[in-house]
Amino acid sequence: MITTGIDVGAKNIKVVIQEDGKLLGKGQATSGLDTASDIKQAMDAALAEAGLTRDKVEKTYATGAGRKEVKEVDDSYTEVGADAAGAVHLFPGTRTVIDIGAEEGRAIKVDENGKVVDFAINERCAAGAGAFTEAMARALEVPLTELGPLSLTSSKAVPMNAQCAVFAESEVVSLIHQKTEKRDIARAVHDAMSSRITSMARRVGVEPSVCLIGGVAKNPGFVDSLQRDLEMEILIPDDPDFVGAFGAALLAAGIAK
């Protein structure tokens, strides 16, 4: 069965088309004011990549914080349910899913059947979400995509004292003034964020395998910090930011439960 998953996130809309558990196409658009037209844009891109027309799609499920804004869907699942479905399908041994989006981070614990048994979501705090690395990259005057590779070249742990994103930004500025090397500051930023995420993940109990998804999973500097904190290897799928949409599509097909 060909199905579609639409993930309406805080910053981006992601669409995945799948058949029998295989990803056929994906599309993305920035969440703007006109959600319907943004969804269509992402959907068209996914259909084009899959080489399909809309009528071939048998079922559509929505997920994400803005899932209620999606019209013409068969059902919807929360981010927690969709994330777990997607991650467990990609890596069947997954017991802990960590998803870090633009404005929210969450940790999900699943049992051996892939069923959600517990979850934690970071509370009202930008220091544990993608927006944090963006703000810090701005303060460092480094493109976001370079922040990760830059921090990997650091071999020095500089503690970040600020516990909050607002203070962290001015702390980065004062570290720059103190002539701390940019690469060391970049690592400090990732270490601080990783510590936040680890703290949250420990609430549900971190059991291997851990699968990291969401846009921040594409940042190798953060991944390095997180592996160090959790003291284990972390599984990262290709296209980690599409896993929620993929999960919704799998749920629509009845492949995941």
Place this chain on the structure above:
Amino acid sequence: MIEMFQEWYDNRHEYAKHWKAKTGGKVLGYFCTYVPEEICYAAGVLPVRILGSHESQDVTEPHIFAMYCPFCRDCLAQGLAGRFDYLDGITIAQSCLHIRQAYTSWDLHIPVEWSYYLPMPHNVQSPRAVPYLVEELKSFKKSMEEWTGKKITDDDLRRGIEIVNRDRQLMKQVYELRKREEPPLSGLESMYMVVSSQTTDKQEHARIVEDSLKELENRTLGRPVGQRLMILGSEDDDHEFVQMVESCGSTFVIDDHCTGTRYFWDQVSLDGGDPLTAIATRYVNRVPCPTKDWPVRTRLPHILDLAREWDASGAVILQQKFCDPHELDIPAIKSALEEQGLITLFLELDVTVPIGQFKTRVEAFLEIMQEEDLF
């Protein structure tokens, strides 16, 4: 001599492990300065205060909700990290809810031989408090006897009282020297002295305090004293912060912290009476933690006296973030100090403090004080 205190503070875990190896005795971790250390000394047990490490950590979130103070979370993190693996027992005297959670989570997750919750009364201004505490101290003593397998006699208690009193009295003499126009030691050195007395054998500590007194007789800081400041508020062993303030042209000359004067100011008066009654009376009448300072705020005139006698012209009021008992006193303390002519700066402590940003605020505060001096 005086450098010894910092060395002890920095290496407090090694000290306790070494003490244990040397004496074969038991080490007891305690969470609040209302724990009657006299009884521990009487039992031959070494009481050490459980303190944090001022490093960011990610292990306490499953155990303590983040709205409780950073100090209690930092303390628990030390236990979960195994840094106190040498403890044979833990105890707490009832005070605030925050630190209590460090104790109860420790009790649940970190096994020790002996764990004791002492219901220290809150209503210390009631005549009913001493008789109640005497009974509780009897139970505490009995439980400790069962744990150590050793009877604690009245003579043991008197010896315990003498050991703790002597260290208190010597530290108070050091504090007297800070009244001088040129205090012979900094606020940082003083902090190390008091905090290290919470984590070392007080007999050994008292010897070094005694030697330091001689050394301090003719010592000066070797730098201008600058503004004379008082520091007050919740638990504070944030040496990095204290050092920063003193490096900006000021000296702390007096404090009201449970890592400072509140800890050692009052002696047990033993006039041949019952030692447990004497101990209970001391803890009920000591300079209180704000959580026990009601209905009258007795700490307020005490703080004003300290500021006057030590001639402080400004006060840094610090509080562990989320510390409700202090938050409920600070508006009253702040306005009373200001009425007495002091300039105040209020700051919140977290596990780690952003030194750079705090420095800007401290410099501005000291600048205001200087301007006041001109007029």
Place this chain on the structure above:
Amino acid sequence: MAKYKTAPLKSWQKAKEIRENYYRDYEAAREKGGLRWAGGAWTFDAIPSGLGDDVYPITSEPYGATIAFQKDFSDRCLEAAERAGYARDLCAYMRNYWGSILLDEYGWVEPGEERKPFPKPDFVWQDHICCSHAKWYQVVSDLEGGIPMFCIDVGVGPYEKTTKHGVDYVVGQMQDGIDWLEKTTGRKYDDEKLIQAVYNTCRATSTWAEICMLNQNIPAPLEEKTMYSLYVLGTLHKSSPEVADFYEELKAEVEDRVANGIAAVENEQTRVMTDTQPPWGFLRVFRYMAEKYGCVSVGSLYTFALIGNWIWKDGQFVPRPTPQSLGVKIKDRDQALRVLTEWELSKPEWQHFYHPKYKSEMMIQIAKDWKLDGVMLHYNRGCEGLSLGIAENRLAILDAGFPVMVFEGNMGDEREFDEARTMGRIDSFMESLSVPKLV
């Protein structure tokens, strides 16, 4: 077609009237030559009853919640308290209450009337178990220009370890307190009124527990949102005959609902409990759960036992039988104070102050006996006393095999509650419990 019959609660109107009269009487006390006093919901309100029948209390937690309900007024109160230097993380009830003193505006408004000035109490009568209970009233006294206050420390350890000297300590303070009341008010103390008030306290708090027991039934005759407006009477004046009588009437009605299979949630298909005070301005969350998921919150240790009194008996968590039902006849002041002390020290909501294990045990027992599918813990930034140990409770409940959801918020400061995210979290939780959506 709904699964069960449902009907509105008949007693609800009566509960509303008692509450209205309470705030009205407090305000009007002086006109009739009476006295006004302030204290917390847990204070021994039976004791000032000995001063006469014209002595009216205002308990500050429910008063703070009343303000939190009026969002615009609450915002002004909270801001006023902050401007006066009181930290944002302090008890949200108190910040509302202090704000109303600072603004000099009463949180109780008669329909169609202007807001009146805040009625200043004559004295403060409080107890202390949370590390800031007595401190709240130092601030009240500061703000009101010095009101005499008396506070009783009840922190004598968990009930299962009650000692004679612990009871003596509390009773001793009470006796000093009665002397103080006589001196402060210039009135003569009537022990007979005290004795009746002690009987009423036991009757009201035990009967409320019996009502909560009835919620073990499927379908549940009550849901938590309604229970809030009923249990609150005990927080206002648990020693008054009106409250004790009301709970007896209510119990009869709830028994009747059970007998007739009347449900609080017509499509009940999943049962949960919460913990700590709810975010008062957002009780519609409960309606959302009921309508979308047929999810009924049957209560919480908070609604059952903040005021209700319970004990453990043969491994069960049961309403505590009143002394009068056990044949105890109170003869004098000392005995009355001892009975009252011993009664209140077993209050379930006082036990976790010593260790979270006591609360975990009770919550797990409730989860079993009230047949719950899950637990929703409100990590309440507004109350350090009831959020105390909540993270350890969560671990213990999970360990006992019950799914737990956590949501952060604040009972009295709406700026700390994110409604949309909380709804999202409930969706995820219901999904993980495999609860079918009704709409």
